[in-house]
Structures are given as C-alpha cells and as structure tokens.
Amino acid sequence: MTARTSNDQARDIPEATVARLPVYLRALITLAEQGIETCSSEELASAAGVNSAKLRKDLSYLGSYGTRGVGYDVEYLRYQIAREIGVTQDWPVVIVGIGNLGHALANYSGFRSRGFRVVALLDADPDRHDEVVAGVDVRPFSELEAIVVEHGVAIGVIATPALAAQDVADRMVRAGVTSILNFAPTVLSVPDGVDVRKVDLSIELQILAYHVQRKAAASLVEADAVTEDSA
Amino acid sequence: MTARTSNDQARDIPEATVARLPVYLRALITLAEQGIETCSSEELASAAGVNSAKLRKDLSYLGSYGTRGVGYDVEYLRYQIAREIGVTQDWPVVIVGIGNLGHALANYSGFRSRGFRVVALLDADPDRHDEVVAGVDVRPFSELEAIVVEHGVAIGVIATPALAAQDVADRMVRAGVTSILNFAPTVLSVPDGVDVRKVDLSIELQILAYHVQRKAAASLVEADAVTEDSA
DNA sequence: CTCAGTTTGTTCTCCCGTTCACAAACTCCT
DNA sequence: AGGAGTTTGTGAACGGGAGAACAAACTGAG
Numbered sequence: 007m008t009a010r011t012s013n014d015q016a017r018d019i020p021e022a023t024v025a026r027l028p029v030y031l032r033a034l035i036t037l038a039e040q041g042i043e044t045c046s047s048e049e050l051a052s053a054a055g056v057n058s059a060k061l062r063k064d065l066s067y068l069g070s071y072g073t074r075g076v077g078y079d080v081e082y083l084r085y086q087i088a089r090e091i092g093v094t095q096d097w098p099v100v101i102v103g104i105g106n107l108g109h110a111l112a113n114y115s116g117f118r119s120r121g122f123r124v125v126a127l128l129d130a131d132p133d134r135h136d137e138v139v140a141g142v143d144v145r146p147f148s149e150l151e152a153i154v155v156e157h158g159v160a161i162g163v164i165a166t167p168a169l170a171a172q173d174v175a176d177r178m179v180r181a182g183v184t185s186i187l188n189f190a191p192t193v194l195s196v197p198d199g200v201d202v203r204k205v206d207l208s209i210e211l212q213i214l215a216y217h218v219q220r221k222a223a224a225s226l227v228e229a230d231a232v233t234e235d236s237a
Numbered sequence: 238m239t240a241r242t243s244n245d246q247a248r249d250i251p252e253a254t255v256a257r258l259p260v261y262l263r264a265l266i267t268l269a270e271q272g273i274e275t276c277s278s279e280e281l282a283s284a285a286g287v288n289s290a291k292l293r294k295d296l297s298y299l300g301s302y303g304t305r306g307v308g309y310d311v312e313y314l315r316y317q318i319a320r321e322i323g324v325t326q327d328w329p330v331v332i333v334g335i336g337n338l339g340h341a342l343a344n345y346s347g348f349r350s351r352g353f354r355v356v357a358l359l360d361a362d363p364d365r366h367d368e369v370v371a372g373v374d375v376r377p378f379s380e381l382e383a384i385v386v387e388h389g390v391a392i393g394v395i396a397t398p399a400l401a402a403q404d405v406a407d408r409m410v411r412a413g414v415t416s417i418l419n420f421a422p423t424v425l426s427v428p429d430g431v432d433v434r435k436v437d438l439s440i441e442l443q444i445l446a447y448h449v450q451r452k453a454a455a456s457l458v459e460a461d462a463v464t465e466d467s468a
Numbered sequence: 469c470t471c472a473g474t475t476t477g478t479t480c481t482c483c484c485g486t487t488c489a490c491a492a493a494c495t496c497c498t
Numbered sequence: 499a500g501g502a503g504t505t506t507g508t509g510a511a512c513g514g515g516a517g518a519a520c521a522a523a524c525t526g527a528g
Contacts, residue, residue, distance in 0.1 A: 022485060028443040032422060046505065055424035059487055066507055074506040075494035091443050092450035099442070106341035113337045116422055116439035121446075160449045161442065184452060185445040191263060191347055193286035201448050203441050208347035210434050211330070211392065212259040212322050214416040215352075217432050218391045219323035221415060253515060277475065290517055297477055305476040306524035 034084040046077040093121040103166030154181040265315040277308040324352040334397030385412040
C-alpha cells in the first residue's frame with residue numbers, strides 16, 4: 007500500500023539522529039552568517055561538536071544532499087534540514103505558567119527565530135492577567151481550550167509548579183495538543199500518541215555532581231598512599 | 238593496585254543509569270512525603286515512569302538495597318541514591334549571565350533543595366551589579382576566579398548569550414571549574430576532563446515539531462484516496 | 469518445619485546507535 | 499583525456515542499553 011513518492015522521504019529517521027538535526031541546523035546557520043557557502047562533513051561536524059562519520063550517516067537518512075569531492079552547500083543543506091524538521095513553517099505554541107521560567111521562555115528569542123510563535127501565555131493566578139510579557143498578554147488558564155482550537159496549537163509548554171503540571175497536561179491533551187515540553191519536575195502520564203519531552207534543570211545538575219564526585223574519588227585513589235578507612 | 242574496599246562501590250555505573258538516578262530520587266522523595274515507608278520495584282518504577290526491570294537493573298549497580306519478597310525501604314534507598322549521586326553534600330555553584338534565564342535559575346528552588354547552593358551571580362553588564370537576585374547579589378564577571386577559588390566551586394552554569402559563552406567557559410575552566418551546565422545555544426569546546434552538559438530549549442521544541450509533522454504526514458497518508466501531487 | 473506466594477537481583481537475548489573503513493563520485497591539474 | 503587527490507555515502511563490525519525471563523531469597527500461614 008501507499009508507495010512512497012519521491013519527495014516523501016518518510017523512511018523513519020532514528021531518534022538519535024532527529025535529536026541532532028537541530029544542532030546541525032544551528033551550526034549551518036552560524037556558518038552561513040560567516041559567509042561560508044560550502045563546507046565538508048569534517049568542518050560541519052566540528053562546528054556541531056560531533057564525529058564526522060556520525061554526521062554523514064545522519065545526513066544520509068535525509069537523502070544525498072552533498073557532493074563527493076566537494077562537500078555540502080551550506081544554504082541548500084540548511085533548507086533541507088529545516089524542511090525535514092518542519093521549521094520552515096510556523097508553529098503556534100502556548101506556554102502555561104508565567105513564573106520566572108515562563109518569563110524566560112516567553113522572552114527567549116531562539117523560539118521565534120526557529121519558527122515557533124507564542125500565541126498565548128496562560129496562568130491560573132488572576133493577579134497576572136493584566137501583565138504583558140514579551141508582547142503577549144497573559145490570559146486565564148480557562149481559555150486554554152479556546153486558544154488551542156482557534157490557533158490550531160499542537161505544541162504546549164508547561165512551566166508550572168509540579169503539582170499543577172499533570173492537570174495542565176490533561177487539559178492540553180483534551181483540547182487537542184499532541185506534543186508537550188515539560189519543565190515541571192514531575193512525570194506526566196499522557197495517552198498514547200502524545201509526545202512528552204522533559205527538561206529538568208536540577209536533574210542536569212545532579213548528573214554533573216555525580217561526575218564531579220567520581221572525579222574527586224578517582225584522584226583520591228591515585229594519592230592513596232596515606233588513605234585510611236574513615237568510614 | 239588499589240583494591241576496592243567494601244563501601245567504595247565505584248564500579249562504573251552506565252551513563253544511562255546515572256541519568257535516571259535523579260528521577261528515582263525524586264520519586265522516592267514524593268513517596269516519602271506521602272508517608273509510604275516501603276515500595277516494590279513495580280511501584281517505584283511506575284512513579285518514576287520507567288520499566289520495572291530497568292529500575293531493578295539500575296539499582297543493582299549501586300548494590301543490593303532491596304529485600305526479596307518485600308521491596309525497598311523508601312528512606313534507606315533514598316539516602317543510598319542521594320549518596321551515590323553526591324547530593325548529600327553541599328555543592329557551591331556559580332551562575333554567569335543574569336538575563337531572564339539566569340533569573341529563573343537563581344530563583345529555582347529545585348537547586349537549593351537538592352544540595353546546590355548558588356554562591357555567586359555574575360554578569361558582565363555593570364548596570365546589573367547593584368541588583369540582588371534570590372538573596373544573592375550580582376557581582377562583576379571579573380570576580381569569577383576569586384569566587385571559584387574562595388568557595389571551591391566545581392560546577393558553573395552558563396546562561397549568557399551564545400557569543401559570550403565560549404569565553405565564559407574558558408575562564409571558568411582556567412579558574413578551576415570542572416563541570417559546566419550550558420544553556421547558551423553554542424557548542425563549547427573544553428579540555429579533556431571537563432564535563433559539559435547542554436540544555437537547549439529551542440532544540441527540544443524542534444524535536445517535538447519534527448514528530449508533530451510526522452504524525453500529520455502519517456494521517457494524511459491514511460486518507461490518501463484523494464491525494465494528488467501538489468509538490 | 470514446610471510450603472505457597474511474593475519480589476529482588478541477574479542472566480540472556482535482541483536491538484539501536486556509534487565508529488571504522490572503503491568504494492563511488494567529483495574536481496582540478498597536467 | 500587521464501590521473502592524482504578529496505570527500506561523500508554506506509556496508510560491516512562493535513559496544514551498550516532495554517526488556518524478558520528466571521533463579522535466589524524472603525515472608526507468613528498452617
């Protein structure tokens with residue numbers, strides 16, 4: 007059934023590759039800004055901080071966009087990756103929870119420049135409903151459904167405290183949101199078919215702490231001539 | 238050389254496991270707050286949002302802290318994981334770049350409650366040097382070295398614009414920081430032995446966008462009776 | 469004490485991702 | 499035109515993590 011047409015290259019791209027495509031995209035934009043028109047896989051890989059073989063294999067899932075003996079055309083590859091990710095079009099986004107983090111997210115220029123448009127900022131606290139953040143005014147949370155339907159929002163961002171997050175997620179899903187970026191330190195449960203990505207600031211720090219501790223322990227072991235059991 | 242002593246269980250824990258330990262820790266804290274004293278791997282796994290077999294395997298790298306036929310003692314396991322990660326001690330942290338995101342990070346309660354103490358907020362902009370954020374006053378960036386040495390800071394957080402990030406990282410490393418949490422949308426290059434973890438908000442959104450686009454394409458293919466090539 | 473029931477810790481298998489290495493393909497110089 | 503030099507795209511080997519499945523170890527009832 008449904009044979010793939012030539013420009014329908016929906017051969018499934020591995021998750022690990024998908025996660026790196028935005029990195030390549032950013033590196034290409036930087037190169038383009040520097041006036042560089044062509045680059046080899048080695049140069050691009052170095053700019054993106056990955057192995058060049060990995061880069062080439064990743065790109066090969068999208069198609070053959072390079073020229074052997076030459077390299078990649080920066081503008082062309084940039085467009086192809088952007089198209090594959092889907093950031094050539096405009097994505098309406100709602101942000102729920104306008105605390106410190108919500109403020110930061112609303113003001114983050116990286117969203118707008120990558121095709122994401124914040125169509126609404128929602129908060130349960132009535133005291134905030136007069137504020138205007140980043141040119142968008144804060145609306146009551148109860149308007150979620152209407153806004154999602156009106157703008158065809160598929161992506162929601164949760165920046166509320168942990169306790170409110172599951173409820174917010176439930177209502178987002180009911181309204182029609184299919185992808186959630188969750189900054190609240192909670193495990194969300196959502197129905198099949200809904201994507202959740204989690205960003206947890208304190209978890210990242212804890213992972214770093216583990217490695218610092220390990221490095222410290224390792225250097226103690228190196229100088230273990232004088233160690234004694236102080237358990 | 239250097240035989241492992243009994244409580245020196247530094248058999249290397251897989252990275253994937255290390256990344257999940259903070260999740261388990263949070264789940265255990267939640268369970269403890271609910272007054273639950275004992276839990277099975279099934280219950281804890283569900284609270285952490287992972288497979289129970291994976292949870293048991295992860296915990297087995299730390300040691301045998303459960304009781305067969307019974308489960309895990311919540312308080313005991315919580316302490317063991319916290320000790321393994323290293324969050325039973327206090328980690329001094331510096332944050333550089335007090336924009337929107339820096340503000341949010343400085344105020345984030347999840348840091349303090351997990352053993353991370355913000356000892357300094359640094360910014361290059363002299364206009365900000367009078368501010369007090371989250372009880373810590375903003376200092377000029379030039380004081381980085383002195384503060385790192387004075388407090389023995391091993392972990393630095395970069396929340397500056399992309400252009401400043403590499404310079405900040407260089408100076409952090411020179412001052413003695415060995416682990417960096419980078420929020421700037423840039424690939425940092427650091428010497429061996431220095432850990433960098435990157436959190437990129439717009440990349441996370443782009444990954445979501447890719448999946449939304451795929452889901453949309455898939456449902457189009459399902460209803461492809463009427464499709465025509467509109468390339 | 470014994471036996472049925474429960475739950476952990478671990479082994480084994482499978483799959484995904486990374487990396488190496490090389491053939492194919494292109495450019496440029498002579 | 500031909501050959502040397504580059505660089506891509508990919509086949510194949512390798513390593514690590516995920517999940518199933520089971521043996522070991524504990525509880526509690528009779």
